[in-house]
Amino acid sequence: MNKRLLLVDDEPFNLELMTDLLEDAGYDTQQALNGEDAWQILQREGEQFSAILLDKMMPGISGVDLLKRIKATERLAFLPVIMQTAVGAAASVQESLAGGAFYYLTKPFSRDMLLAVVGAATEHWDRHQYFVELANQQLDALQHLEQASFRFRQLHEARSVTALLARTSHSPEKTATGLFELIVNAIEHGNLELDYQEKTQLQREDRWQETLQQRLADPVLGAREVRVDMQRHGRDLHFTISDQGNGFDWARYLVDDPTQLISSHGRGILIARKLSFDQLHYQGNGSEVLAIVHG
CATH class of the missing domain: 3.30.565.10 (Histidine kinase-like ATPase, C-terminal domain)
Structure with a gap:
């Protein structure tokens, strides 16, 4: 079963580009054009994703606001969130770090960098799920x-x-x-x-x-x-x-x-x-x- 990723970006071109690259690499993807739609998806089926690629600068619920909601929700708190933005200033990275982001990806990024980061994030989630399953054993x-x-x-x-x-x-x-x-x-x-x-x-x-x-x-x-x-x-x-x-x-x-x-x-x-x-x-x-x- 392919690993599933949630891609959140208010720019359709960015979504299509990431979708093509990630699906060619064997991932399943789902798109959301804004924070509100992404949050609705996560509330329904958040545990089905292995990682989230989240644009930082969006109208409405921003990437940072959505990150805070995810980390405040117990069943989603360990889900890796890869923040992506054109803003690479230290203060911007600091905000994502404080919010619990797994990685900070600055646009434009290469295919190899994208796949390396997503691979690390999904490996982290797989390891966490392994421990969740063991925790359910009668010990x-x-x-x-x-x-x-x-x-x-x-x-x-x-x-x-x-x-x-x-x-x-x-x-x-x-x-x-x-x-x-x-x-x-x-x-x-x-x-x-x-x-x-x-x-x-x-x-x-x-x-x-x-x-x-x-x-x-x-x-x-x-x-x-x-x-x-x-x-x-x-x-x-x-x-x-x-x-x-x-x-x-x-x-x-x-x-x-x-x-x-x-x-x-x-x-x-x-x-x-x-x-x-x-x-x-x-x-x-x-x-x-x-x-x-x-x-």
Whole structure:
């Protein structure tokens, strides 16, 4: 079944252009010429979409206003919204960042850029839906778990641990999405020492997955472990994620930096901080992070 996208723009030409490019790439699309129509569609069938491409400047309900409505609706809050506009000023990006946009696409954009951004957004939504399905399994006893510790090395192990630990929370799918992002960062950027610029270049050359597997097979880097500890403090949950890497400049990711919305990756901490956890605290050189969910 093809992934379905909602395209919202008050310019018919832009809609047709995006529709042609995205449908040629295998996506199903639905169009809306204004914010009012888009909101009606989302109220009826919002969960059927994998991402939204939303024009920022529209009459009536603007793109920013619609973004706020989406993020204020619990069943739609994690649906990735790609803001698109001809305005690329930092203040404009900042507004979208604060509103919870997944990405900021400045017109005119290339076909490759459009498909790369949409691919990242739909992958994010698929991962979230996976955790939603796991959250519906009968594991309610885990909500009474007081503490737990896990050690692992691989990404598939991270997925299993995340799914289990998320069941300790009253909002499992919400917790799982952010927890998985933090664990992936600990594996990729911590233990395997793949930095931000290197990932950007490897993705551009379509060598990211190949390099990731090579690092995991390395006798030194691949032997490093991630540790995840969970402790219940009253009604709050504390998740501590530690890696054995050299740390990173974590401070820049704890502020609303507009560049996070125009980069090809690097939104994991932003997602965790904005959508999943009530508090996020990196320790020391960044090889340990504490994520807190209030009860």
